[in-house]
Amino acid sequence: MEQQREQERPATAKEIRRWRRYLADERAEAAVYRDLAGRRSGEEREILLALADAEGRHEAHWRRLLGDQVGQPRRGALRTRFLGFLARRFGSVFVLALAQRAEARSPYDADADATDTMAADERIHEEVVRGLAARGRQRLAGTFRAAVFGINDGLVSNLALVLGIGATGVPATTILFTGIAGLLAGALSMGAGEYVSVRSQRELLEASTPIPASRNVLSHLDLAANELTLVYRAQGMSPETAEIHAREVLRTVAIATGPVDVKSSGGLAPAVDDHEAIGTGIGAATSSFCFFASGAILPVLPYLFGFEGITAVIIAAVLVGLALLATGAIVGLLSGGPPWRRAIRQLIIGFGAAGVTYLLGLLFGTSIA
Numbered sequence: 001m002e003q004q005r006e007q008e009r010p011a012t013a014k015e016i017r018r019w020r021r022y023l024a025d026e027r028a029e030a031a032v033y034r035d036l037a038g039r040r041s042g043e044e045r046e047i048l049l050a051l052a053d054a055e056g057r058h059e060a061h062w063r064r065l066l067g068d069q070v071g072q073p074r075r076g077a078l079r080t081r082f083l084g085f086l087a088r089r090f091g092s093v094f095v096l097a098l099a100q101r102a103e104a105r106s107p108y109d110a111d112a113d114a115t116d117t118m119a120a121d122e123r124i125h126e127e128v129v130r131g132l133a134a135r136g137r138q139r140l141a142g143t144f145r146a147a148v149f150g151i152n153d154g155l156v157s158n159l160a161l162v163l164g165i166g167a168t169g170v171p172a173t174t175i176l177f178t179g180i181a182g183l184l185a186g187a188l189s190m191g192a193g194e195y196v197s198v199r200s201q202r203e204l205l206e207a208s209t210p211i212p213a214s215r216n217v218l219s220h221l222d223l224a225a226n227e228l229t230l231v232y233r234a235q236g237m238s239p240e241t242a243e244i245h246a247r248e249v250l251r252t253v254a255i256a257t258g259p260v261d262v263k264s265s266g267g268l269a270p271a272v273d274d275h276e277a278i279g280t281g282i283g284a285a286t287s288s289f290c291f292f293a294s295g296a297i298l299p300v301l302p303y304l305f306g307f308e309g310i311t312a313v314i315i316a317a318v319l320v321g322l323a324l325l326a327t328g329a330i331v332g333l334l335s336g337g338p339p340w341r342r343a344i345r346q347l348i349i350g351f352g353a354a355g356v357t358y359l360l361g362l363l364f365g366t367s368i369a
Contacts, residue, residue: 016069019113023062023070030055032099044132051125058118065113096133100126101339150190150288152327154295156350158182159320160357162299163313167361172308179300183293191289199281298323313358317351324350 011019030052037048063070106122108114161182166175232242298319302312325343332342 011065011069015113016066018111019062019066020070022114023059023066026055026059026062029099029102030059032095036095036099047128047132051128054121054125058121061115061118096129100129100133103129147287147291148327148331150194150291151295152324152346152350153190154183154186154292155298155320155323155327156353157186158296159299159316159350160354162303162316163354164357164361166313167358168364172303172312175312176300176303179296179303183296183300186296187289187292190292191285194288195281195285198284202281295323317354320350320354321347 033048033052033055037045037052040048103122103126106119106126108119108122158179162175162179165178229239229242229246232245233239237245299316301319302315307315324347328343328346329339331346332339
């Protein structure tokens with residue numbers, strides 16, 4: 001379709017500019033995937049290199065349309081170049097999450113000069129990158145969850161505490177020490193609660209994991225009775241599937257030189273086990289304590305530096321607002337949602353809670369007076 005139109009009339013200057021921009025973006029995106037592949041190995045590396053090759057095919061399409069109008073190589077869009085910078089320096093799940101968002105913003109669906117195959121490629125690329133990012137999100141799920149929610153709790157709860165106490169008209173030193181006490185109490189409470197929560201989850205997982213000694217008795221099972229089928233039926237398999245799977249395991253035992261796992265193996269093995277996804281109790285507690293404290297210190301900073309009254313309130317609100325925007329954007333990015341929408345939502349919720357407390361403090365202070 002594009003070549004036919006090209007034969008009918010020459011491309012306009014606007015079309016040439018758009019095609020050159022697409023060409024530059026495809027080059028930059030291919031470079032991002034190659035940079036990410038350079039920091040990985042095995043299957044992930046192969047997948048990322050395949051994505052880079054696909055972007056190369058898209059690049060060739062725009063080259064064909066441009067012909068001798070390709071011109072000098074252009075730089076890609078700012079967000080794509082920033083993505084490439086992060087890929088070269090870090091190569092983390094944050095970069096994959098950004099790449100997922102970039103693929104989701106592809107303009108090819110609405111552009112008549114892009115083929116249907118290219119538009120479909122971009123949609124599939126989004127799902128491929130989503131799958132790669134999901135592995136990193138699993139690894140971050142435990143400790144990162146404690147960190148993000150810890151800092152948010154610290155920001156909101158201590159801002160509400162400081163504003164509420166400040167609105168009653170007490171001296172600045174009282175507000176300062178109240179804020180520090182709230183920081184320590186909240187951080188210790190968060191750390192202890194996170195430790196208990198993660199330890200409980202790990203203990204539940206351990207209770208559901210087959211013990212190693214079960215593997216050693218497989219060779220002594222009665223093949224006719226085949227008690228192993230009961231294990232798989234208890235795990236949710238149908239009687240027929242459990243029977244087939246049990247016979248496969250027992251046949252493996254007959255030739256195996258080492259222990260054989262009795263767990264069911266439906267589908268591919270997960271990239272990250274459940275224990276790793278949850279994290280450790282100490283790690284989660286430490287992260288929760290430190291991040292709650294780092295969030296809770298921000299509303300106290302103006303009073304630490306000697307500010308008082310409405311000036312201290314405004315500075316505290318601005319600091320907390322910026323931090324809420326940042327954490328909300330990070331959570332939105334990692335969850336695959338719109339970062340700024342999550343950031344604004346976080347800001348509204350945080351300021352809403354603090355505002356209510358401030359109004360109650362004003363009311364309480366007026367009542368006492």
